[in-house]
Amino acid sequence: MTRIGYGGDYNPEQWPREVWDADYRAFALAGIDTLTVGVFAWAHLQPAEDRYDFAVMDAIVGRATAEGKRIVLATPTGAMPPWLAHAYPDACRVDFEGRRHVYGQRHNACPSSSDFRRLSSALAGRLADRYGANKAVVAWHVGNEYGGACWCPACGAAFRDWLRKSYGDLDRLNHAWNTVFWSHTFTDWEQIPPPNALSEHWRGPDHTAFQGITLDYRRFMSDALLGGFLAEKAAIREHVPTTPVTTNLMGLYQPVDYHRWAPHLDFASWDNYPPADPSPVRTAARMALAHGLVRGLKGGKPFWVMEQTPSTTASRDVNPVKRPGVLRLWSWQSVAHGADAVLYFQMRNSRGACEKYHGAVLDHAGRTDTRVFREVAELGAELARVGDAVLGARTPARVALLVDWDSWWAVEMSDGPNRHVRYLDVVTAYHRALWQAGVPLDVLPVTADLTRYDVVVAPLLHMVKGDLPERVWDLVDRGGSFLTTALSGRVDEDDNAFLADVPGSFAGLLGVRVEETDAQPPDVVNPVSFGGAAHDARHVFEVVVPESAEVLGTYGADFYAGTPAVTRAARGRGSAWYVGTFLDDSGVAAVVRSVLAEHRLVGPLADVPGVEVAERVTVAGERYVFVLNHSGSAVTVPCPAGGVDLLGGRAFTAGDDLALAPTAVVLLRCQ
C-alpha cells in the first residue's frame, strides 16, 4: 500500500451498466481506490444449489481491476439466498424464545447447520479459485458482521460436544456450574438444553438461573460463529496462499468475544457506527476505545475501518446526518488510532429495502454536487496528499486498559447486587478519563503481556482468570500501578465466587477486604470525597475494610459514612488502587489522573475538554502527532509537539499557539 485505503462497499449488481460508468467517474473525483465487492451476492453467484453463475461478479471484478482499484473480495455468506432456506429449513436459526425462524433478514444461518457450513464453504472456495490470483484483490472479507445466536437442536448438540471437550466429564461440569444448587446435577450429557427462554432464562438473555450454563453457551456460540469463519477461510486458503483474510467486526459488540477470534484474523477490521450520544466528546472517546480494542486484537498492528457511513445510518430510531467536518474528523481519528484504511458503507444508495435511507457517497440521484460528496472528495484528496506517511505506524503506549468479555457477560447476567451496573458504562467512564488525559493507551485482553506497561487499569473486572493476579503483582512490584473497581475479583472462570475475602485474588494486592456490598437505586447518590472534592457515587457501595491500604477517599453518607471508598496500597515499588463504588466522571477522572500522575503520564492538553491528542510512531521511529478538536467549539491550545502539519502545511514548535476550529484536525510530522 502506498496510501491509506479509501473507498468502501460497492454493489453494482443492483444497477444497470450505465450507472457503473457514473460510479467510476465519481470514484475518480473522490480519490477512491478501494472497493469491497461481493457482500450479500450469494443469490446471483449461486442461483440454485447445483448452479453457479459468475458472470456478474466477473464483470464487477473485471471493471474494478481495469480501473486500477484495490479490491476487497467478500464471501457473500452473511445472508443466505431463499433457495437455501427453503431446501434446508434447519439452516435457519432458532431464537432465544425457542422459535425456528423461516427465511428473512440476514445473518440468519445457524452456525451449527452442516448444510449451511457445506454450502458456504464451497462457495468461498469457488470464489477463491476464480479470483484468488487477481493481484487487485488485496484482502478477503469473509461473511459480514458475525453476530447473533442460535438455540436450535443442532446447536444444542454442538454445545454438548463443546462441553464434553471443555470439561471431559460431567462431574467437572456439575462442579463448574454448581449444579448441586437447585437440584440441577446432570447425569447424562443429553439432559443439557441450550439455555434460553424455555429453560434457564426469564426476562431475557441476562436473567438466568444458572450463570455457568449461560456463560458457557456464550463462549460456545462465539466459537460456533468463529467456526463458520474458519471453514470459509480454510476453503479460501486452498486457493489463495497469502492474501490476508479478515472479517468486519463491530467494535464493542457484546455477543461475540473478539479475543477468541483475534488469532484467526490476518488483520483486524471493524465497522465504525458509534451509538447515538448527544455529546460529540463522549462519542469521540467511545470510538477511540473501540479503535483501541480492535488494534489490540492483533498486538497493536494497524487495522482497517471497513465501514463507516458518509452521512446517516438508517437502522436507528433517529438517524441524524453527520455535521459538516465530522466525516473528516472521525476518519482522521481512525487513522490516529491505527487505521490504515478508511472505508464507507456504501458507494451508492440502494433503491429499496431497509437500507434505502442509509447514507452513501452517491445519493439516489447520483449527484456529485452535494455537501456529502464534496466532503468525501476533499477527504480523498487529503488522504492522497498524506500518502504512506503513517502506514504501519504504531501507538507508543505505556498504559493498558483491560477489557474482558467474560467479565462483561458475567457481571451483566449476575443476580445481584445491581442490574443498573452495566459493564460498558464503567469501562467507558474509565477509558474516557484516560482518553481525556491524553495518554497513549492500549486496550488489551486479560491474557496480554503486561511487562511493557506502567499503568494497568481494569474496571469492573468481575472475573479473574489464569495467572492475571501474578502478572499484576509483577507489574506493581517493578513500580507500576494497578487500578480496579467495585465488583472486580468476585468470581473465577466458572463464575463461582472465590471462597475468600472479596475481592478474591486481588484482595492481598489491594490491601483491602470488602465486607458488604450495598446497592441502591439510580437516584441515590453517596458523595465520595477524594482529592479535596466531592464526587457522586452510585449503584454499588462496597463497605471496605482497609487491611494494609491507605484510605484516599471516603463515603459521605449512609451507615458507612467515613469508611473507605478509594484506597491505595503501596506494593513493591508500585501501587495498587481500589475504587469500591461507581463514581461520576469527575470522580473517575480525579482517581485516574492521580494514578497517571504517579508516572508523569498526564498529557499536555489533558485539561482542554474534547481536544484529543494521539500518536503513531513508525518502525523507523518517525513520530506523528494528531490533534483533533471534538469539542464543538473553536479553541486555541499550546501545540503539543513540534513539527509540520501534513494537512495544513504549517510548521509548529511545541508550545506554539495552535488555533483549532471546531472539527479541526492537525497531523504533525514531528521533528
Next chain:
Amino acid sequence: MTRIGYGGDYNPEQWPREVWDADYRAFALAGIDTLTVGVFAWAHLQPAEDRYDFAVMDAIVGRATAEGKRIVLATPTGAMPPWLAHAYPDACRVDFEGRRHVYGQRHNACPSSSDFRRLSSALAGRLADRYGANKAVVAWHVGNEYGGACWCPACGAAFRDWLRKSYGDLDRLNHAWNTVFWSHTFTDWEQIPPPNALSEHWRGPDHTAFQGITLDYRRFMSDALLGGFLAEKAAIREHVPTTPVTTNLMGLYQPVDYHRWAPHLDFASWDNYPPADPSPVRTAARMALAHGLVRGLKGGKPFWVMEQTPSTTASRDVNPVKRPGVLRLWSWQSVAHGADAVLYFQMRNSRGACEKYHGAVLDHAGRTDTRVFREVAELGAELARVGDAVLGARTPARVALLVDWDSWWAVEMSDGPNRHVRYLDVVTAYHRALWQAGVPLDVLPVTADLTRYDVVVAPLLHMVKGDLPERVWDLVDRGGSFLTTALSGRVDEDDNAFLADVPGSFAGLLGVRVEETDAQPPDVVNPVSFGGAAHDARHVFEVVVPESAEVLGTYGADFYAGTPAVTRAARGRGSAWYVGTFLDDSGVAAVVRSVLAEHRLVGPLADVPGVEVAERVTVAGERYVFVLNHSGSAVTVPCPAGGVDLLGGRAFTAGDDLALAPTAVVLLRCQ
C-alpha cells in the same frame, strides 16, 4: 328514512323476556327507532355445524318489527362459536409471532380459511333467506369491525396467489422488492413466507428488512379480510336484491385500507370511539377527520355512525364517563359531518365478560332515571324534532385533504430517518389547522378527482402513485394551491426510492430539491421563522435547496440555519407549497392559513378556539350550518350565518351575537 336514525346494538338473547318488555318501554321513552341485532349471535343461530336454530332470532326480529323499529340485521361472523374452532383448528389465526391460536376472543378467524369462508357465507345466506323480505330490515351489517391479521400457512399460500396475480412473474416481484439487496432473490414462489417475527421482522410489525414484502402483505391482508365481507355479501345478495349492505369500520384504523374496501360498501358506517386525549378540542378535530374520511369513502354521501358509547368505554386503561352534554355535542357533530344515523353500542349493559362495564343506554339495574338515560332520551327527542331536514345533505367542500394508507404504512415501516414521525400525528396536525380554520373539507384518497377543489393538502405523502403528480399539476395550473410536507414524494408504489432529486415527482412542481434529511431526537427543537413568528420544528429537518421556489420560512438553528424550511412556488395560476420539516400546531396553522387565504377560504370563526362550524347542503340547495362549542367554556361569537336554530328555535341574522354555552349546539336552517 324520515329522520336521523337513532338506536344501536341490541342483544336481547342475553336476557329473559321480561327484560325485553322493559327494553321497549325504555326505547319509547328515548325515541329509539333503529336496532342492530344479530352481532355475535352465531352460537345460538347455529349451535352445531349441522344444525341451525332461528327461534331466538325470530323472536328478536319479530318483536322489533312489531314494535315498528327499523332493523339493522348483522351477520354474526365477527366471532366464531367454539364448535367451529374445535372442529377446524386451522380456522383460528396464526399471530405475528408465528403462533397458532386456539379458541378465544373475537375477530379470531383466519380470512384464508376455506372452512370459515364456507360456514360464514352459508350462515349469511340463511339469514338473508329468512329475514331478507322483512321490510323492517333497512340494512345488512356484515361481520363486525374487520381487522387484525393472520400469518398462517393458508394465508401464506393465498399471499403467494395474490402476488402471482399482482406481479405475473418473479422477476417483476424481485425488482419491486429490490431483492438483489441482501441476497433475497426469490427463484420459486414457494420460497416466499408471510413476513412476520419469524422471517423479515424484528421489534414488531413496523420493523422489516424488506419493506416491499411487508407492504404487499398489508395490501394482501386488507384484501383477504375484504374477501370475507364480499363472500357474505354475495350470499346475502342471492336472497336480498337491494337492501344496502355495509359493515362497521373503525375510522382511522391502520391495518385495513378502507379505500380498497369503499367500492364494495353500499353505504359507509363506522364506530366512533375517539382515542383518549385530555383536550376536548383535539378530540373534536380527530372525530371530524374520521367522519370526513368515512364520508369520503363514498364520494361524499351520508354515512352512519354505527356505534358510539352513551357513557364509558371499557377496554381502555382508563375509561372516563362522557361529561354532561358531550353525548349530544358529539352526536350532532356526527350529523354535521354527514351522518344520517347515530347509533349506540349498546342498549343494555352485559352481565359479564369484558364489556360488562362498557356504557349502555340502560345500566345493570335497568334504570331510566339516570343522567345517561336522560341525555339519551333528550337527544332522541331533539333528533325526532329535526326530522328529515338534513337527511342526504352534502358537505360543500373546496378543500381536500389526502389520506393514503400506503403512505401511512410505508413511512411507519421505514428504516430511517426517524421512527418518531407518525403518520397520523402529521395528518391530524394539518387537519386540525384546516378544521379550526372552519373551512368545509373533504378527506380523499390519492386517486380522487381533484377538479372540484381549490386547495389540496397532502401531509406526509411518502408514496406517490399513478397519475397523482399530473392531477396536482392540473390543480395548480388552473389556480389551485397544493401543500405537502417533509418526507413526501420519496417512494414509488413499490416503496422504492425515486432515482431522482427528492421529492421525486413533486420536485419540479415544488421548485425545490432536498439535499439532506437530518433527524433529531424528540427533545431537539429547531425554531422556524414563518409569517413573522417562530414556530417549533421537530424530528426531521430537510436541507432544502430552492430551485425556483420562494423561501417563506427558514430554520433558526444548526448548520442549516437560514436555509429554507417553508417554500412556495408560483406555478401556472396557482401555487405549490412545501414544508420541509414537522412544525408545531402554531406553525402548521400559520402555513395552512396562508394557503387558505390565497383562496379566501378562512372561515368566520377561525379564531375562536374549539368552536366548530360545519355545513350541509341538500340536493334542493337548502343550507344547514352547525355551530358546535367544543371549547369547554362559554363564549359569544358572531353568528356565522343567518337562519333559524332548529334546536333552540331562535332566529339569527349573520353577525348577531351567538352565546354558546359549553357543549352548545346550534343548527341553523339558513335563509
Next chain:
Amino acid sequence: MTRIGYGGDYNPEQWPREVWDADYRAFALAGIDTLTVGVFAWAHLQPAEDRYDFAVMDAIVGRATAEGKRIVLATPTGAMPPWLAHAYPDACRVDFEGRRHVYGQRHNACPSSSDFRRLSSALAGRLADRYGANKAVVAWHVGNEYGGACWCPACGAAFRDWLRKSYGDLDRLNHAWNTVFWSHTFTDWEQIPPPNALSEHWRGPDHTAFQGITLDYRRFMSDALLGGFLAEKAAIREHVPTTPVTTNLMGLYQPVDYHRWAPHLDFASWDNYPPADPSPVRTAARMALAHGLVRGLKGGKPFWVMEQTPSTTASRDVNPVKRPGVLRLWSWQSVAHGADAVLYFQMRNSRGACEKYHGAVLDHAGRTDTRVFREVAELGAELARVGDAVLGARTPARVALLVDWDSWWAVEMSDGPNRHVRYLDVVTAYHRALWQAGVPLDVLPVTADLTRYDVVVAPLLHMVKGDLPERVWDLVDRGGSFLTTALSGRVDEDDNAFLADVPGSFAGLLGVRVEETDAQPPDVVNPVSFGGAAHDARHVFEVVVPESAEVLGTYGADFYAGTPAVTRAARGRGSAWYVGTFLDDSGVAAVVRSVLAEHRLVGPLADVPGVEVAERVTVAGERYVFVLNHSGSAVTVPCPAGGVDLLGGRAFTAGDDLALAPTAVVLLRCQ
C-alpha cells in the same frame, strides 16, 4: 418448644465436611437451634428414577441431630432433577405464551403431570419413612414457595375436570361465564381451552375477553398446586402420624389463594422478603399486613417466618443490604405479630448460580467477624434470653381487615373502569392507616366469623360471595362499624355484575346508590373534603346518590363537585361507611380514624409516625406489648403500657418517657 425457633435453610451438601464443622461452630456462636434441610436435594436423594441414595441426607440429618438442632425436613420437590425432565418432557410446564419449557430453573413442574405427581409423592414417602421417627424433626416442609402456573394439555384436561365438578353441566358454566356474549357458548367440554395468550388473553394475564374462564383457571391452578402439596403430605402421613406439615408461603402472593390452602396446613409459615420501598415505615406496615394475613390463615395461631435474608436479596434489580439494627427490628416485628420461629435463608452463601450474592449468615469466606454475623448472633442471644415467654400467644384484635383473592383477581383482570387501580395499593393503604392507628388487627378471609369484631374494613371488595352481606348486617346491627370503598360490591362469585343498583348487595346497608363510575388518568386529582381537610382522590370517582346515608365527604371538582365521596349510614346500633373513590394516605387515615373513634380503638401512639405498638396475650392471660421504632429517627414517646422490658431489662409505668433509638425494640411483659 422452649424458645422462639432460630436458624434457617441449610444445604451442607454443597460443601465438603470440613465446612460442616465450621458451620456448627458458627451456629453455636449465633444461638441457632433450627435447621431446614433437604430443600432442592432431589438430585442427590434420587440420582436416577430407579435409584435412591440417602447417604448425604443421612449425614446431614445425623449431624444436626447429634448437634441437638431442631430439624425442619423439606421434601425436595420444589425443583426437578434433570433426569426427570428428560425422561418425562410433559412434566415441564407450558407457559402463558403457550410454549412447552424444557429443563431449567425451579418450580418447573406441571402440577397436573401424573409422572411428576407419582415421583414426587414417592420421594416424600421415602423421606418420611426414613426420617419420620427422628425426634429432632420438628416439622415437615413440603416443596418450596408453590407458585406460577401451567397451561399444558394435561392442565387443560384437569381444568375441564375441575369445571365439570364445579358446574355439573355446561348450561351452568355458560351462564356463569356469560358466554352468550361474543358467541362463546360451549357445547362440549372439550371445546374449553386453558385461557392464555393463545386463547382469551392479550397484553398478558390481566387482559382477558372472558373474566369467568380466567377467574376459574386461577382458582383451578391454585387447587392444582395444592394437589401437589396434598399428595406429598398424604405420602408423609403414611409414615409420620403427627409431626406438623407445612410449606413456606409468600405472603401477599397473587397467583395462589392461600385461603383455599389454609385448612390443609398444620401450621402456617412464610418467607418475609418485603418489596423494595424507599420508606421504611411503609415497608414495616407491609410486613405487618403479611404477618397478619398468614396468622389469619390458621385462625390466629402463631406462625413461622420460614425465610428472611440476613442481609441482601439477589434476585432484584437492586439489592441493598439491611441497615444496622433492621434485622433485629424486623425479626422482633415478626414475633410481635405472632411468629414463633424466625428463620433465615440461608446459613451459608452458595458458591455459584443465581443466589450466590443472596445474603447469608456466613459469607463466602465463612467469617464470623462481620457486621451481619454479629447482628445475627446478638439476636440469637436475645431470643434465647426471652425464652418461651411469648410462645403461643395470640393477638387480641377487635378490628378485622378482609382480604379476598377472588376480588384481587377480579378487579385486576377487569376491563374498566381503570387499570391503574391495583388491589394491593388499596388494601395496603387502608391497612397502613389501621396499623398506624395502633389497633390490634386481624386479617381475614371473607368467610371468617365476624362476631368477635367491632370494626370490619373491606377495601376494594369487588366480589361479594356467600352470606357475607348477612354477616356484615349482623355486625352493624349489634353496634359494629363496616367500611368499604369504591368498586366494592360489583360482582357475584362468577364475576357477573349484580343486576341491581351499585354496590349490589351492600347498597341497602350503605344507604347509597352509585349511578356513574368516572375514571381519570393518574395525574388527575379531585380534592375530597372530609373532616375539615381536603384530601387527594384519584383513579375512580363514583357519582354517589345518597339514599339514606349521611354525606361526610364531597368531591371538590368536575361535574360531580359537591356530591358525596364519603358517606355513613346509621344502621341498627352501628354504622356503615362508604368511600366512593381512592383517597391518598391522609384521606384514608382520616376516614379510618373516624371509624375507629366510634369504638375508641385508636391506639396511644397513633400520632407518632412509624412507631408500631403490637400485642400478644398468652392463653394464661399474660400480656406482652411490643414497641418498635421503624421511623428512622430517635423519638421519645409515652410508654403505652406498664411492665418490664424483656430486652432492655428496665421497668416502665404506662405513660413514662420511653426513648426509642432508630430501630429500637421494646418488649414489655405487662403487669
